[in-house]
Amino acid sequence: MRVFVMILILAALVACNNNQPDKDPDIFAPHKEGLAAPLLLPYAVISQYPHDTGAYTQGLQFYNGKMYESTGDYENSSLRITDYKTGRVEQIHKMGSKDIFGEGITILKDHIYQLTWESNIVYVYNINDITKPVKQFKWASEGWGITNNGTDLIISDGVTSNLYFVNPKDFRIKTQVGVVDNNGPVENINELEFINGFIYANIYTTNKIIKIDPESGHVIGYMNFDTLLPDNEKTPRTDYFNGIAYDSASKSIFITGKRWPKLYEIRLN
Numbered sequence: 001m002r003v004f005v006m007i008l009i010l011a012a013l014v015a016c017n018n019n020q021p022d023k024d025p026d027i028f029a030p031h032k033e034g035l036a037a038p039l040l041l042p043y044a045v046i047s048q049y050p051h052d053t054g055a056y057t058q059g060l061q062f063y064n065g066k067m068y069e070s071t072g073d074y075e076n077s078s079l080r081i082t083d084y085k086t087g088r089v090e091q092i093h094k095m096g097s098k099d100i101f102g103e104g105i106t107i108l109k110d111h112i113y114q115l116t117w118e119s120n121i122v123y124v125y126n127i128n129d130i131t132k133p134v135k136q137f138k139w140a141s142e143g144w145g146i147t148n149n150g151t152d153l154i155i156s157d158g159v160t161s162n163l164y165f166v167n168p169k170d171f172r173i174k175t176q177v178g179v180v181d182n183n184g185p186v187e188n189i190n191e192l193e194f195i196n197g198f199i200y201a202n203i204y205t206t207n208k209i210i211k212i213d214p215e216s217g218h219v220i221g222y223m224n225f226d227t228l229l230p231d232n233e234k235t236p237r238t239d240y241f242n243g244i245a246y247d248s249a250s251k252s253i254f255i256t257g258k259r260w261p262k263l264y265e266i267r268l269n
Contacts, residue, residue, distance in 0.1 A: 035182040041211065041221040045228070046252065047265040050087030053237065055080070056258045059105035059114070059146065059191060060243035063127070066090070067245060067254065067263075070105040070114050077102030079114055079123075079130050084254065084263060093130045095123065104146040104191055106153065108168055113153060115143030122171065137171035145192035145201065149214070154199060156192055161185035163192075163199065163217065179212055181219035186210065193244040195253070200244055207241045209255070225255070233261055 051057075056077075059070035067084035071077055077096025082089050096102055101117035111134075112125040122143065124135040141157040148154060152174060153166040164176045179186045179201075188204035198220075199212040207228065211221035225241060239258035246253055256263045 035180065035218060037182045038210065038219045039221045041223045042269040043223055043253075043266045044269055045264055045266050049085050049263045049265070051256050051260050051263040052082070052087055052089060053235070053259050053261050056239065057243040057256055057260070058103045058258075060193075060245040060254065060256065061105055061107050061112075062245040062247045062254060063107050068105060068107065068112065069243075070102045072096075072102045072117065072258075074098055074101050077116075079105065079112070079125065081130065087263070091130055093125075093132070095133075103143040104156075106146045106148045106192075108148040108150075108153065111168075113146060113148075113168070115139065115146050115155070117143055139171065144204075145190050147192035147194045147199065149194050154192060154194065154214070156189040156201065158188060158190065158204070161187055161189065163189070163212070163214070177214065177217040179210075179217045179219060181210075186219060191242050191244055193246050193253075195246045200246075200253075202242050202244060204242070205240055209244060228255075228264060229257065229260060229262060235259075235261075 055069060055071045056073040058072045061068040067082045069080050069082060075096050077100060078092050078094045080089050080092040100119050103115035103117050105112055105114045110127040112127060114123040120139050122137040122139050123133040126134050142159055144158040145156040146153060153168050155164045155166055161179045162176045163179060165174045167174055179189055190202040190204040193200045199214050201210050201212060207225040209223045210219045213220055237259045241257040243256040252265045252267055254263055254265055
């Protein structure tokens with residue numbers, strides 16, 4: 001009888017409000033047994049450009065030849081459009097405050113979705129006007145990284161190993177998948193970018209980008225950038241590696257970091 005009651009309780013928990021991200025990193029994570037270790041993905045740096053060292057980069061998106069960037073650091077948080085080749089900030093919307101910390105962004109169907117860290121607010125802007133949000137949504141967990149697959153928003157929350165697939169119209173969670181490699185659930189999934197059917201993700205506090213199969217959550221590859229930014233170009237304010245943007249026309253990936261002096265253009269070999 002006790003076993004039957006426990007089964008009913010678990011079923012009720014799984015069926016509860018699908019607006020609530022799951023806090024247990026293992027419930028939706030596929031079992032790691034038998035998973036192959038992720039492959040090291042070779043790449044080439046093909047260009048480097050200036051990057052604003054005042055930008056605490058949280059989200060990066062390439063769109064119509066311009067770089068859209070979301071920055072954090074409370075009062076310094078912003079949404080901006082830059083000329084990626086010169087690093088010049090062309091437009092900026094300072095949306096931070098003592099309570100609002102900007103996080104990841106993505107662009108879907110002419111709208112920009114910007115997460116915030118612990119305030120549970122998602123700002124939505126029209127692509128033609130970043131000066132003010134046209135809508136807000138509530139997100140129950142922390143906001144870290146966000147991307148999209150052309151239909152769904154895909155969000156990481158940092159407190160679990162899950163990726164959440166979210167309806168952009170009402171921000172309800174449609175499904176979620178746990179990210180796992182051969183060692184188990186993967187933590188600290190940060191900035192995200194959807195590239196050719198796969199999700200690429202920064203792992204916070206590391207110089208690593210992982211490649212994730214969105215169906216299974218399995219990490220199938222990774223890139224290492226430990227030597228990307230030379231030590232002699234770092235300052236005491238240079239912070240963690242973060243930021244991934246993809247140009248589908250040139251097949252280039254742009255990467256940078258929080259208060260980094262450089263934006264790098266790379267291509268997978």
